Amino acid sequence: MSKKITEKKKKKISQKMILAIRIIKSKKSGSYTFEDKMLTDNEVKNFFKKNN
Numbered sequence: 001m002s003k004k005i006t007e008k009k010k011k012k013i014s015q016k017m018i019l020a021i022r023i024i025k026s027k028k029s030g031s032y033t034f035e036d037k038m039l040t041d042n043e044v045k046n047f048f049k050k051n052n
Helices: 003-010 041-047
Strands: 017-025 032-040
Touching: 017 041, 032 041
Parallel strands: none
Antiparallel strands: 017 032
16 A cells, blocks of 8 residues: 555544643532543533532
């Protein structure tokens, strides 16, 4: 195979990833902890919704 054909096969579709960091306050001790995840653009809003 030529180089051009093999290069095309190696290309992949990449997504934009975001490192999301959320601060969570503990109800028992009152201290803060951090939760971090690598997410796509679509998942960021769901990650930051308040859990009641």
